[in-house]
Amino acid sequence: MNKLLKNAWHLPWKMNDAPHGLLDILRGCNIKCKACYNNDKPRFKTIEEVKSDFYKILSLRKISAIGIIGGEPLLHPDLFEIIDFLKKQNLKIELFTNGLLLDERMCKELASAGADLIFLHVDYGQNRPDLSDNTSLEEINNLRTQKAKLIKKAGMEAAISMTLKKSQTDILLKNIDFFTESPYINYFLITLYRNIEALGKLQGELPNAISGNYVKHDTKEEITMEEVIKIISSTGAEPYCYLTGRLNKDIPRWISFVTACGLKKEKCKSKLQLKISNFEKKYLNIYKNKYKVYPFFNPQNCFINSIQIFLNGLYGYTFFSNLLFLFKNFNNIKLIKRILVQSPAEILPDNQVEHCECCPDLTVHNGKIVPVCICDNFD
Numbered sequence: 001m002n003k004l005l006k007n008a009w010h011l012p013w014k015m016n017d018a019p020h021g022l023l024d025i026l027r028g029c030n031i032k033c034k035a036c037y038n039n040d041k042p043r044f045k046t047i048e049e050v051k052s053d054f055y056k057i058l059s060l061r062k063i064s065a066i067g068i069i070g071g072e073p074l075l076h077p078d079l080f081e082i083i084d085f086l087k088k089q090n091l092k093i094e095l096f097t098n099g100l101l102l103d104e105r106m107c108k109e110l111a112s113a114g115a116d117l118i119f120l121h122v123d124y125g126q127n128r129p130d131l132s133d134n135t136s137l138e139e140i141n142n143l144r145t146q147k148a149k150l151i152k153k154a155g156m157e158a159a160i161s162m163t164l165k166k167s168q169t170d171i172l173l174k175n176i177d178f179f180t181e182s183p184y185i186n187y188f189l190i191t192l193y194r195n196i197e198a199l200g201k202l203q204g205e206l207p208n209a210i211s212g213n214y215v216k217h218d219t220k221e222e223i224t225m226e227e228v229i230k231i232i233s234s235t236g237a238e239p240y241c242y243l244t245g246r247l248n249k250d251i252p253r254w255i256s257f258v259t260a261c262g263l264k265k266e267k268c269k270s271k272l273q274l275k276i277s278n279f280e281k282k283y284l285n286i287y288k289n290k291y292k293v294y295p296f297f298n299p300q301n302c303f304i305n306s307i308q309i310f311l312n313g314l315y316g317y318t319f320f321s322n323l324l325f326l327f328k329n330f331n332n333i334k335l336i337k338r339i340l341v342q343s344p345a346e347i348l349p350d351n352q353v354e355h356c357e358c359c360p361d362l363t364v365h366n367g368k369i370v371p372v373c374i375c376d377n378f379d
Contacts, residue, residue, distance in 0.1 A: 004229045005252065008239035009276040012284070015207040018358040019064040019294040021057040022372050024365065025050055025082060026071040031098050031128040042071070047078050051085065053364035060207065060362075060369055065092035065296035067119075069363070069372065074101040080113040087114030092297040094119060096161070099147045100128060107154035117297060118151045119159040119189060120144055124171070137171060141178050148184035157300060159187030166193070166223040169231055176235055176339070180259060183266040186300060186337050192223055194344040194373075202353060202377045205368040209246075210345075210353040212377070225252055225343050232257055232339065237273050240338075241280075245354045253356045257339040260309050262329030269332060272309070272325040277316025279308075305334040344373035 013019070028042030045053070057063065066086055073079055074097050086093055094117045095110065102118070110118070122144050124135070131139055148158035160179065164172055172190070179188040198217035204210035229239060229252075237259065242252040260272040287295050298304075306326060313322025326334075345355035355371045365375040 004226065004233065005239050005242060007275055008255070009241040009281065011241050011243055013243065013294060013358045013360070015358045016061045017288075017294060018061055018360045019296040020066065020360045021061065021063050022067045022069050022361050022363040023050060023053055023057075023082075023086075024069050024071075024363045024372065024375060025073060025079075026076050028075060029070065029072040029098070030075065030100055031072075031126055044076055044078075047081060047085075050078075050082050054086070054089075056364045056367070056369060057362070062293045063091065063296070064291075064293045065094065067094040067096060067361075069096045072098055072100070074106065080109060083110070083113035083115055092116045094297070096121065098122065098126070098128065099143075100130060102147050102150065104150055104153070107150045107156070111154040111156050115156055116299065117157045117159060117187070119161050119187070120147050120151075121161045122147070123162045124168070125163070137174055137178075144178075145182065145184060148182065152184050157187070158185045159189060160185055161189040161191065163191050163193050164223060164228065165221040166227075167221060169223075169227075172228075172231055173235065176232065179339070180261065180271060180337065181268045183263050183268070183335075186335060188337070188339045190228070190339065190341045191373075192225065192228065192341070192343045193221055194346060195219070195222065196344065196374060196377065199345075199347050199353075199374060199377050201379060202347075202370075202374060204353070204370075206359060206362055206370060210355070210370070210374075211351050212347050212353055214347050214349050214351050225255065225341065228341055229255065232341070237339070238275055240274065240276050243356050243358065243360070246357050247348070247352060247354050249357075253343040253354075254360060255341045257341075259337045259339075260305070260325060261335045261337055262325065263333040263335060264329075264331075270325060270328055272321065274309070274312055274336070275316055275318055277312045277314075277318075279311040279315035282315070300335055302334050305336050308336065309334065342373075345371050 026044045093115045096119045099120045151158040198215050202212040237257040240256045240258040242255040245253050258274040261268050262270045313319040359371050361372045363372040
């Protein structure tokens, strides 16, 4: 594993300053997905409850971005008011949706309320009316593209997500090709499949230890982070930055790959796999010292992206390759795309729960701060 991460950067985040959190605003959905952690009865949280959860997160850490999840957030009657409230807190706003209700009008209203980034979960294993029962990857990608175009037209950024099983490694590579070539999609979130129900009921709350009762279960479809890193690295990508576990500091549980793409007439003309350099490390430290919080999400900007690519090469070991990329794409749009891979929490034989060391995706469930991937396992 150390060889796979030899050039990657272990992010300096701690539990109290990881710059991200999630607000879980409802239970209930308009489709059914396999492996979803969402198994409580349908219910909307009130505005007051959502604000209470938000301030609970702020009691633990200072954030620069927050995601809105569910259930299906677009079903919440007060969604725009929630987004407006969060935007007034000077935050970048993400929304995670299956996209079923995402039309041109909805995109305009989300953008007007202040949403910045929309994650589309359009994937295999979903029972949804806008895809056939025996859907193909081409149909899935056509629907992703259709929705991403609407998102971009409204002035927001689009992302896709998938849940990855061991039997889907060939699909992963095809998804990476689609993502890299897409002029509309800038983030790709990959969540490794875990049998969350096998965890049973859990006890504890962050930042303290979480525990449960280990249950032996079927793991044949559960894929490891090491396997995924090898698959993605086979495309020429290299791990950029990562976080390890709370207990095991040798195995990454959250990892990022970064690619620069040059676009001309909405077609990817060239790609450059970015490697971490001292520039990014210095930038994060300067930003944190000035604003007292780490950055998490920066909107795409061709000029700023060009500067980042140049400085990445200047302060790293890839100056000439970065400069050549910028020269070839002098008149093209430069995008910086990110693949994010996350490994959900798991229970160990000693009944301790292992999760990301600072859990960038924590949320509030029944008044407790817990990792979102296992939140419904808490009473």
